[in-house]
Amino acid sequence: METTLTPRALGFAMPAEWAPHAATWTAWPHDEEQWMGYLEPVRREFAAFVDTLARFEPVHLIVADEESEADARARLNSANVTLHRIPHNDLWLRDSGAIFVRRGEEVALTDWEFNGWGGKYPAQLDNQIPTHMARILGGKLWRAGIVMEGGSLEVNGQGVCLTTRQCLLSPERNPHLDEEDLEGYLRDYLGIHSVIWLGEGLEGDHTDGHIDTIARFAREHTIVSAVCEDEADPNYWPLRENLEILESLGGFQIVKLPLPKNPLYLEETRLPPTYANFYIANGAVLVPVYGDPNDEKALEVLRKVFPERQVIGLMARNLITGGGAFHCVTQQQPVGRIWAGG
Structure with a gap:
């Protein structure tokens, strides 16, 4: 692994999500x-999400083809959305898109291999999205050369990262790398100096336990942790163990965020609905809700955590059939001048 020309060697690091955005990519x-027959209701929910997000910041929207572009233009009402025609497999830009790094007022991009969450889904087109993003922006793109998904990492902008062993140590991702190796890549490409390892994620999460469904930084020293209220639920003990790890750290305020009360299924498969998959935009926090008894309870928790932002619940009951919600479909571009290298 080269270190002399890595982002860290040149002073770049990944900022926190609450740092000001130039735009959001989706x-x-x-x-x-x-x-599986849910495309129409998913598009209705997605249009509401994009229009809401575009009230707070510009949106770069990738469309796969002529039909997608026409459909997006017909549904969206905001003029703050720029469309880009790029062939792609799926919409989960948190995992397939470039991860931005910043040095002072300069912004560049990092590219990590995306293999469809351990080979579960086709990903060849999605794996090219960072290259397209760098081309559109004219920015420097570093290629880390290992599999890593943005949804598996949660950073506080001060060099601390949350992740799960279930995901990062999955043998279908980087079987030749151990924890120390992975921490080295995160240090050199994202400027992370301290990794907090949690255990397992949610039942039914095909990403193998992405951190952005269970534990999120809200501020440098505040972590929102998903908890399950039903001891008979398979999610109860893994989330309790993760909570105990977080509470044992010291130096962090841990805020409990309930899971939805009622489980959701797609045919026989349990889905992973969670309120922790919120997206922090400029001046707002967009929270997935599901028509569940715990929707308002979760929104109240997050309003207290983010008093300086509008906390807005938006329906994601159909979107979750694809396995994720608002954080999974977004990738933030920090404010700054795009750095082309040199």
Whole structure:
């Protein structure tokens, strides 16, 4: 692994999500077969999400083809959305998109291999999205050369990262790397100097336990941790163990955030709905809700955590059939001048 020309060697690091954004990148849902008949209601929910997000910051929206572009234009009402025609497999830009790094007022991009969450889904087109993003922006793109998904990492902008062993140590990702090796890549490409390892994620999460469904930084020293209220639920003990790890750290305020009360299923498969998959935008926090008895309870928790932002609940009951919600579909571009290298 080269170190002399890595982002860290040149003073770049990944900022926290609450740092000011120049824009958000996302992609339009487009594959009817992939969405198992839910494409129409998913598009309705997604349009409401994009229009809401565009009230707070510019949106770069990737569309796969002519039909997707026409559909997006017909549904969206905001003029604060720029469309880019790029072939892609799916809309989960948190995992497939470039991860931005910043040095002072300069911003560049990092590219990590994306293999469809350990080979579960086609990902060849999605793996090219960072290259397209760098081309559009004219920015420097570092290629880390290992598999890593943005949803598996949660940073506080001060060099601390949350992640799970279930995901990062999955043998379908980087079987030749151990914890120390992975920490080295995170240090050199994202400027992370301290990794907090949690255990397992949610039942039904095909990402193998992404951190952005269970534990999130809200401020440098505040962590929101998902908890399950039903001891008979398979999620209860893994989330309790993660909570105990976080509470044992010291130096952090831990805020408990309930899971939805009622489980959701797609045919026989349990889905991973969670309020922790919120997205922190400029002046707002966009929170997935599901028509669940715990929706308002979760929103109240997050309003107390983010008093300086509008906390807005938006329906994601159909979107979650794809396995994720608002954080999973977004990738923030920090404010700054795009650095082309040199």
